[in-house]
Amino acid sequence: MAEIKINCLGETCPIPLVETRKAIRKALPGDIIEITGDHPASKKEIPMAVQEMGLELLEVKGDGGTWTIRIRR
Amino acid sequence: MADKITIVLHSGDMDKVYSALIIANGALSMGMEASIFFTFWGLQRLKKGGLDKGPLSKMHMLGLGKWMVKNRMKKVNVASLDRMLTDFKELGGKILACDMTMEIMGIKKEDLREDLISDYCAVGTFVLEAKNSKVSLFI
Numbered sequence: 001m002a003e004i005k006i007n008c009l010g011e012t013c014p015i016p017l018v019e020t021r022k023a024i025r026k027a028l029p030g031d032i033i034e035i036t037g038d039h040p041a042s043k044k045e046i047p048m049a050v051q052e053m054g055l056e057l058l059e060v061k062g063d064g065g066t067w068t069i070r071i072r073r
Numbered sequence: 074m075a076d077k078i079t080i081v082l083h084s085g086d087m088d089k090v091y092s093a094l095i096i097a098n099g100a101l102s103m104g105m106e107a108s109i110f111f112t113f114w115g116l117q118r119l120k121k122g123g124l125d126k127g128p129l130s131k132m133h134m135l136g137l138g139k140w141m142v143k144n145r146m147k148k149v150n151v152a153s154l155d156r157m158l159t160d161f162k163e164l165g166g167k168i169l170a171c172d173m174t175m176e177i178m179g180i181k182k183e184d185l186r187e188d189l190i191s192d193y194c195a196v197g198t199f200v201l202e203a204k205n206s207k208v209s210l211f212i
Contacts, residue, residue: 010174014098015152018160021102025164 001030008037009066017049020071024055027073032058035069043067046073076108077206078143081199084212085114086130086147087139093212094157100208101164108191109161112171115212119170119185124154158189166210167191169198 004015004023008016016037035046043069050057058070076099082093118124155199167205170185172193192195203209
């Protein structure tokens with residue numbers, strides 16, 4: 001089981017969402033994907049996408065600027 | 074019906090090309106399928122070196138407005154159209170080129186970014202794609 005980390009600091013719409021999707025496509029079932037960013041809307045929308053795709057949202061961390069989201073494929 | 078979005082990109086205005094690609098990339102990122110039908114002025118943007126050439130739909134002001142908007146976009150770190158198109162393809166998005174536009178405007182296949190185009194087609198293909206999509210937009 002691998003852990004994939006993506007850095008989206010400074011990136012704006014739609015890049016954090018797109019980079020998350022790219023990582024999900026490359027990951028194997030069971031792999032963990034960790035995205036770090038600071039685009040406010042993406043913090044809400046990445047969990048929405050995770051739910052739409054029926055994946056497991058492990059954690060949403062960080063208030064204020066920088067956030068980290070963990071997903072299991 | 075498939076979880077799919079089909080977009081007609083009729084406009085070649087820079088801001089509208091952005092809208093189409095952002096929405097389509099968003100849909101792909103949410104786990105949907107997506108296709109964009111490039112027609113008329115939209116197809117002009119698929120010419121080699123043509124992606125960034127469109128004017129702004131409003132406040133173009135002989136290029137001054139576009140220059141200002143592009144500067145603002147750079148500050149906010151908005152991705153380039155080229156990157157958005159590459160991401161769209163990488164996430165499995167489909168690009169359809171309108172062959173009637175090619176005839177009307179005298180555009181040959183070799184004038185276009187053939188590496189990006191999934192198919193050259195007419196209205197029937199679009200109608201079938203749209204019929205099988207939950208969302209279809211005309212931009």
